[in-house]
Amino acid sequence: MAYLDVAPEKPNGRTVVLLHGKNFCAATFEDQIHVLTAAGFRVVAVDQIGFCKSSKPAGYQFSFLQLAANTHALLESLGIEKATILGHSMGGMLAARYALTYPEATERLIMVNPLGLEDWKAKGVPYATVDKLHEEELKTTFDTVKAYQLKFYYDGKWKPEYDRWAAMNAGLYAGAGREDVAWTGARTHEMIYAQPVLYEFPQIKVPTTLIIGQTDRTAPGANRAAPEIAKTLGDYPALGRKAAAAIPSATLVELPGLGHAPQVEDPATFDAAMLKALDR
Numbered sequence: 001m002a003y004l005d006v007a008p009e010k011p012n013g014r015t016v017v018l019l020h021g022k023n024f025c026a027a028t029f030e031d032q033i034h035v036l037t038a039a040g041f042r043v044v045a046v047d048q049i050g051f052c053k054s055s056k057p058a059g060y061q062f063s064f065l066q067l068a069a070n071t072h073a074l075l076e077s078l079g080i081e082k083a084t085i086l087g088h089s090m091g092g093m094l095a096a097r098y099a100l101t102y103p104e105a106t107e108r109l110i111m112v113n114p115l116g117l118e119d120w121k122a123k124g125v126p127y128a129t130v131d132k133l134h135e136e137e138l139k140t141t142f143d144t145v146k147a148y149q150l151k152f153y154y155d156g157k158w159k160p161e162y163d164r165w166a167a168m169n170a171g172l173y174a175g176a177g178r179e180d181v182a183w184t185g186a187r188t189h190e191m192i193y194a195q196p197v198l199y200e201f202p203q204i205k206v207p208t209t210l211i212i213g214q215t216d217r218t219a220p221g222a223n224r225a226a227p228e229i230a231k232t233l234g235d236y237p238a239l240g241r242k243a244a245a246a247i248p249s250a251t252l253v254e255l256p257g258l259g260h261a262p263q264v265e266d267p268a269t270f271d272a273a274m275l276k277a278l279d280r
Contacts, residue, residue, distance in 0.1 A: 001070055002026070002053035004045040005078060006033055012040030014107070015080050016278070017071065019098075020045075021089025021115075022188055023145070023169045024261075025052035029088075031267040032274065039275060044078065046071055048094075050184035056177065062187045064097040064195050072102050084278060086110040089218070089260065090188065096197045099206050109208040110277050112270075113216050113260045117239035119196045124229045125221040127193070133186035138178070140185075142170040152234070153260040155215040165264060192220055201246040208250040209277035212240035213258035213265070236260075251280060 004026050016036050018029045026045035036043045047054040048067050071094075075083060084107045087095025092114020099109040121127065128136075145166045150158050172181045219234030237254070244252035253273050255262050262270040 001049055001055075001074060002047040003074060004033065004043070006037050006043045006045075008037040008040045008042060010040050011042060014040070014278075015042040015044060015083040017075065017083045017085050018043065018045040019071070019085065019087035019091030019094050020047070020051065021091050021261075022185070022192070023149075024089065024091075024165070025168060027052070027168070028165055028261075028264065032263055032271060035271045035275070039278075041278070042080075044075065044080070044083070046074065050188065052172070056180035056184055058180070058183070060184075060187070062184075062191045064094050064191065064197065065101065067094050068098040068101050071098060072105060075105070081105065082107045084108040084110065086112065086274070087114060088112040088263065090115050090192060092116070093192065093195075093197050096201070096204065099204055099208075100197070100200055103205045106206045108278070108280075109204065109206050110211065110274070111208070112211045112263065113213050113218070113236060114210075115192055115218065115220065116197050117236070117243050118219075118233065119198065120193055120219065120221050120225075120233065121196075123225075123233065125193070125219075125225045125233070128190075128221065128224060130186045130190050133189050134182050137173070137182035137185040137189075140170060140173040140182070142167055145170045149260075152218045153216070154265060155257075155259050159265075162264065189220060198243065198246070201243060202248065204247050204250075206249075207280065208247050209253060209280065210240055210244050210247075210250060211253045211255065211262065211270070211273050211277065212236050213255045213260060213262040215258060216260040218260045251277070253277065
């Protein structure tokens with residue numbers, strides 16, 4: 001498992017662990033790593049198994065429990081007993097699972113536009129087999145990534161600085177390892193669909209902050225749902241409020257005008273919200 005372990009010049013004794021989304025890598029947190037280390041935090045940013053610079057083993061059993069166990073084992077190997085866990089998108093679901101599984105090792109939980117604030121299966125999104133999802137993953141190009149992110153992440157407004165991260169995502173599907181990347185994408189898509197965590201939100205025992213970009217409409221699998229169902233999915237303003245009400249000791253931070261990846265869309269606004277959450 002590849003990871004970044006970045007030390008601050010003036011340590012404050014605290015560590016923040018950054019967990020990426022399905023279409024992202026540890027490197028996507030580049031700006032946040034600089035901001036956090038400047039504020040005195042040690043930062044560990046992980047590429048989960050199957051993603052980015054980490055190995056992509058065939059037939060790996062992807063589950064949020066397994067990825068949480070991998071992350072915990074990494075932190076133990078680094079001598080980190082307790083850390084703030086910040087997860088974005090799929091990483092937000094993983095962060096919640098981590099906090100539920102290892103509350104004693106979690107100082108604080110921060111979820112940024114996490115997936116899994118609704119149960120798509122229960123809402124009527126049809127199941128797709130891993131083989132079918134693999135076929136769809138193999139169609140990934142820069143243009144398909146840009147089109148998806150433009151619609152769901154950025155409220156129809158694209159900036160040139162987004163190209164870098166869209167190219168990073170698409171590039172994983174362009175090389176010799178594209179089959180391995182596509183299988184990881186298929187298996188983790190199925191994991192997100194089949195392993196909801198929201199029903200356990202009331203059991204989260206650590207201080208929690210939800211940071212929600214208000215224009216986000218991300219809903220994996222919505223393209224498989226009937227139109228009348230699809231239009232009801234991904235209402236992040238409503239989902240964020242419902243999640244915050246379900247989690248004990250939760251604080252909701254709403255970011256008007258920002259979408260699924262606020263740390264990319266407006267780093268300054270997001271970073272201020274992140275640092276405030278860390279100081280609560």
